[in-house]
Amino acid sequence: MRTMFFTQAVDDALAQAMADDPRFILFGEDVPLLRRNLLVRFGPGRVRGTPISESAFLGAGVAAAMTGLRPVVEIYMVDFLGVCMDALLNHAAKVEAFSGGKWTAPVVVRVPCGGGYGDGGQHEQSLWGWLAHIPGLTVLVPSTPADAGGLMLAALRHDGPVVFLEHKLLSEMWLEFMGSGARRTVQFDVPAEGRKGAVPRRWDPVPIGKAVLRRTGDDVTIVSVGVGVHRALEAAQVLDTEGISAGVLDLRTVSPLDIVAVREAVARSGRLLVVDEDYEGFGLSGELSAVVLEAGISCKYARVCTKTTIPYARDREDQVLPNCERICAGIRRLMQ
Amino acid sequence: MAPELLSLYGPMLRSRLFEEAVAKLWNDGLISGEMHLGTGEEAIIAGVVAQLGESDAMALDHRGTAALLMRGVDPVSILRELLGYPDGLCGGMGGHMHLFSKEHLAASSGIVGAEGPAAAGFALSAQYLNSGAVAVAFFGEGAMNQGMLMESLNLASTWNLPALFVCKNDGWAITSRSEKMTGGDLNERARGLGVPAVEFDGWDVLEVWEAACAAIERARSGQGPTFLHARCVHLEGHFLGMQLLRIVREPLREMPEIAIPLARSFLRPGGAALRERMAGLKEVLAAVLSSLRDPRRDSAYDPVQRARKTLLADAARLQSLEDRIEQEISRVLKAALEEARP
Structure with missing residues (x-):
C-alpha cells in the first residue's frame, strides 16, 4: 500500500487514465502551472491553459466530448460555475435525452468546493445539491484520497457528464493555494483521514452511485458527503462516550443517490441525521428525507447544514458550516 | 486642469501603506483566505477616483481596497472587516474580496468580469435617476476574455451609458501570461463594440488623471462610455503567497x-x-x-515611487505629507487592532 494526499491521488488516477488512453485531455485556467506534473508527462497538446472564459471553454469541453475527445475541464471553484452554468444545465445534461439516447457528452468537470479556510461566501460554497438537481448530471463528492482517485477513474470512464467535486479542506494543494498561501501562521480544522491515506498501487474505478458505511451504529444513521463525513465520524466518537451508537454513511456520490443503502441503514436505526455542508433548503438533506419517506420508512429526522451565506469571519464561518457540536446536539435531540 | 501631483500622491501613499499593513496582518495569520493587494495600481485608482463625486458608483473587483479608501470609506472599518470583526465595514460577512459600501455606491465581486454588468447597471440608474452621474468598473485585462464583460461593453455602447471601463493591465491572468491567452488587441475589441478606447501608462498618475477626466466628461455630458486601458505592474502578483x-x-x-x-x-x-x-x-x-x-523590480513602474521622485523637488512639503499619512495609518492600525472586538 502506498499513501497519498487527496489531490495527489486524483492527479495520479488521472495520469493513469491519460497514459492508457490518448483521448483524455485536460484544460482550464492556469492548468499548465497547477497540473505541471501532468504537463511535462503528457505535453502541451493534452494539458492546456485557457483564458478566463469559462462559458467558452466549458461549453467547448462538452462539445469536444460529443465528438470523440474525453476532456477533463477544470473550473477554479464551484462558485464560478455560476458564470458558465449553461454548458452543464442546458447542454451537457440534455444531449443524451435530446438525441433520443444516441449521443452523450462524456466530459468530466473537475472543480474545488467547500469552506473552512476563510475565503468568504463567493468562494466557499458546496453547491452539489444545485448540480444534482439537474437530470443527466452525475455528481461525485469523495471524502478520502482512495475514493478520490477511484471515483476520478470512474468519472473518466463514465459515458456522460460528471461533476467531480474536490473539497478544498481535504486538498493539500488547494488549501495551500487558497487558504494558507504557504503561511505557517494559519491553521485549519483539516480531517486527517481525508487529507492523506492509503491508495492502491494501480487504480481501479470506485463504482458511481455506491455509498459506503464508514461506521456502524444502531441508534442513529448519519448520512453525509465530503468533509461532513469526517465531522460526522468525529461526532459519532463523542456520542459513543455518552452511550449513543451512531453509524456514518458516506454517500460518495450525490447523484445518482445510493437509495438502497440509505433506506437499509435508516430502516434499521429508525433515526436519520443528515450532515450537509451545502445549503439546507431544497437540497440533499431534503432529498434524503423524501427517499426514506417514499419507501414508507418511519424515522426521526434532523439535519445539520449550511443555512445562510457563509460568513467571511473565521469564527462565524465555523458555526455556519456543520461542525461536531452541532451534529452532537442534533443527535441528542433525536434521541430524546 | 490637472490637480497638483502632491494631492494625488497623498491618496496613493495612504493606500500603499494601508495595504502593506494588510499584508503584514495577513502574513501574521490575522487575516484569512486569499489576499489580492492592489499595490502597483494606485495611480490608476487615484487618477480616476479623485474625480468621482457623491452620486457616482464603482464596480470593484477582488482588489478593491484602494478604491474604497480613496473614495472616503473609513480605513478602520475596512481593516476590521478584513480581521473579520462584527463591526467591520460589512459586519465581517464580506472579507477583502467582497467589500460593499452602500453609502459610497461601491460594490466588489470576486467573480472575474462581473464588474462589467455591475457598472452597466449602475450607469443605467444614473442615466435615469441621477443625470450627470457616472459608473466606473475596475477590472484586470484577464477579465477582457470574460463574455459578460464584452457583453457589457456592447450594452453600454448601445444604451449610451455613462460608464468608464477601466482595464488595469498587468500582463498576467492569474498565473498565466495574458498575451498567450488573448487574441487580437484589447483597444480594438472595445472600439469594435462602439466604445472609444484610450491606452496609457497606469504608473503615471497625471496621465491617468487626464485620460479619466476626458472620459468622465464624456460620460457626464451624455456622450456614452469609454474604455480606459492602463498598463501597470502588480508588486505582489495575483495574490499574496503566489x-x-x-x-x-x-x-x-x-x-x-x-x-x-x-x-x-x-x-x-x-x-x-x-x-x-x-x-x-x-x-x-x-x-x-x-x-x-518581471518588471516588478523596476521602481519606474511603481506609481508611488515614481510620483515621489518628482515631488522630491520640494522635500519639506513632501516630508510633512508623508509624516501625516504615516501617522494616520499607524493610528488606523492601532484603532483596528487594539479596540477589543465587540
Missing part, C-alpha cells in the same frame, strides 16, 4: 518541492514522446523565467 513569486524570492525553499515531482513525472513511462514532454517542461520553465524577468 507560487511563482515564491519560487523567485525563495528558490531554495520552494524549488525542491516543485522540481522533484516534476522530474519524476517527466521521466515516468507512459505518456507523450520526449519532444512533447520537453515542450511541456519548456512551458513550466518559461512561466518561472518570465516571473524572474
